[in-house]
Amino acid sequence: MDVRRRSQRLAKVITETITKKVQTKQIETKYIKIEKQKLAISSNEENLSILRNAAKLLSLTGMKIGYPCICTSLCTANHAFRLTNYTNEKCLEITNQNLICLQKILEYNIQHGFYFFRISSQTVPFASHSICTIDWAKHFSSTLRQIGQYIKDNNCRISMHPDQFCLINAKDDNIINKSIAELDYHCRLLDEMDLDSNAKIQIHVGGVYGDKKASMDRFIEKYKTKLSDSLRRRLVIENDDRLFSVQDCLYIHEHTRIPILFDNLHHACLNNGETMIEAMKQCFATWSNDQCPMIDYATQQTGKRIGAHADHIDEKHFESFIRETRDLQFDIMLEIKDKEQSAIIAVPYAARERVNDQSIDIDPANYRYIYENAQRLQDEANKRKRTKKKQLKKAMEAAVDEDEDEEDYKRKPKKKTKTK
Numbered sequence: 001m002d003v004r005r006r007s008q009r010l011a012k013v014i015t016e017t018i019t020k021k022v023q024t025k026q027i028e029t030k031y032i033k034i035e036k037q038k039l040a041i042s043s044n045e046e047n048l049s050i051l052r053n054a055a056k057l058l059s060l061t062g063m064k065i066g067y068p069c070i071c072t073s074l075c076t077a078n079h080a081f082r083l084t085n086y087t088n089e090k091c092l093e094i095t096n097q098n099l100i101c102l103q104k105i106l107e108y109n110i111q112h113g114f115y116f117f118r119i120s121s122q123t124v125p126f127a128s129h130s131i132c133t134i135d136w137a138k139h140f141s142s143t144l145r146q147i148g149q150y151i152k153d154n155n156c157r158i159s160m161h162p163d164q165f166c167l168i169n170a171k172d173d174n175i176i177n178k179s180i181a182e183l184d185y186h187c188r189l190l191d192e193m194d195l196d197s198n199a200k201i202q203i204h205v206g207g208v209y210g211d212k213k214a215s216m217d218r219f220i221e222k223y224k225t226k227l228s229d230s231l232r233r234r235l236v237i238e239n240d241d242r243l244f245s246v247q248d249c250l251y252i253h254e255h256t257r258i259p260i261l262f263d264n265l266h267h268a269c270l271n272n273g274e275t276m277i278e279a280m281k282q283c284f285a286t287w288s289n290d291q292c293p294m295i296d297y298a299t300q301q302t303g304k305r306i307g308a309h310a311d312h313i314d315e316k317h318f319e320s321f322i323r324e325t326r327d328l329q330f331d332i333m334l335e336i337k338d339k340e341q342s343a344i345i346a347v348p349y350a351a352r353e354r355v356n357d358q359s360i361d362i363d364p365a366n367y368r369y370i371y372e373n374a375q376r377l378q379d380e381a382n383k384r385k386r387t388k389k390k391q392l393k394k395a396m397e398a399a400v401d402e403d404e405d406e407e408d409y410k411r412k413p414k415k416k417t418k419t420k
Helices: 003-040 047-061 088-112 142-153 173-192 212-226 229-234 245-257 264-271 277-286 313-322 340-355 364-411
Strands: 065-067 116-119 157-160 200-204 235-238 260-263 296-298 331-334
Touching: 003 200, 003 364, 065 340, 088 142, 088 340, 116 296, 116 331, 157 235, 173 200, 173 212, 173 229, 200 229, 200 260, 212 245, 212 277, 229 277, 229 331, 235 245, 245 277, 260 264, 260 277, 264 277, 313 340, 331 340
Parallel strands: 065 116, 065 331, 116 157, 157 200, 200 235, 235 260, 260 296, 296 331
Antiparallel strands: none
16 A cells, blocks of 8 residues: 555545544533433432521521632633733623623522522633723623622622732832733622622732742732722732731731632641630631621642642531631631532531521432532543543554455466466
8 A cells, every 4th residue: 555545545534533533522522511401400409498598597607608700510711812802892791791691600509508609700801901992890790780789689699819910019100000900800700799898709828939028018009009999898808828828918918908708728728826716716806897797618639739629528527627617607618629519518517507507407418419420421531531541543554454455466466377
């Protein structure tokens, strides 16, 4: 078989293989989505009703539980795209998709009793970048007000958490200006929803830049002189896991009155010897009396770097945490990778402990199966893909071998038959 024909045949087989792979992936993705929806629906209404009632009782004790940005059972409200592909039309299209998904997530949360949610920073892609020349707030004014009204009607709490590149204590004025522009975008998004100052924007203190004291003082100075009143009403700082502890945040609070959001995993990684309860009380004292403190809750992922968030809630750890903190009033953001799946388990645990009503006894297995079956479906899909890949590989090899055999057959000299 000559090289050219062999190359053409290989190209054809590879093209067919890729097409089959794409089609297989599309079918599997659709299958998984449908099965997830079936499983979610099949979690019976009685258990959902108990879950909602538990959440309402929990809120009466001064606690709301939620998760950040993405609902794995529904959709993604943080679609984005590359800066090189930016157009105003693309920005409006993606923002519209994100807002539609956000409304769906909020409705799902109310159905399941999750009254705390962190809105994605990617809701309006590149909103703070100079390339964005559209008035997105005006364009989506009606939609944002409707979402905000839904949030208020259902007594939800909202927060946002800009990326760690927001550094108002940077040495570079250009970085500071870009960071403030990003924070202003977050603030405007919440303002356009007409949400009060209970909707918070949380940030880390920033970098150390070789001198922690000078960096904290620089944060204080920029906070006082560069930020708008509207932004200051929403801004809170969070203790992190490597640079700035609760005590460092308290120093900044003393000079700015900015509230401190407590992160339990970060405190476990970086502290000054104070217990978790001591640190929580110190942070909560920085909040005004008319605002409930917020915390980030997470546990360490086994086998990962220190500070890495776990994939799924550790039920024993969470139950112990709720029991230990039952006398404190705060809202919990679950920074756990499976999002609403862990929230489903967390709400009844928290309600049983804080309401002190053992009749609130939702067996986590009634809800955990949704998560576990979703994993099973994914595992089955992966297995099918591996099997299909092997089959396609064999088919490709067989097709090439068949062509080679055919070509060899054609090249063989035909036996001359003797004529009588």
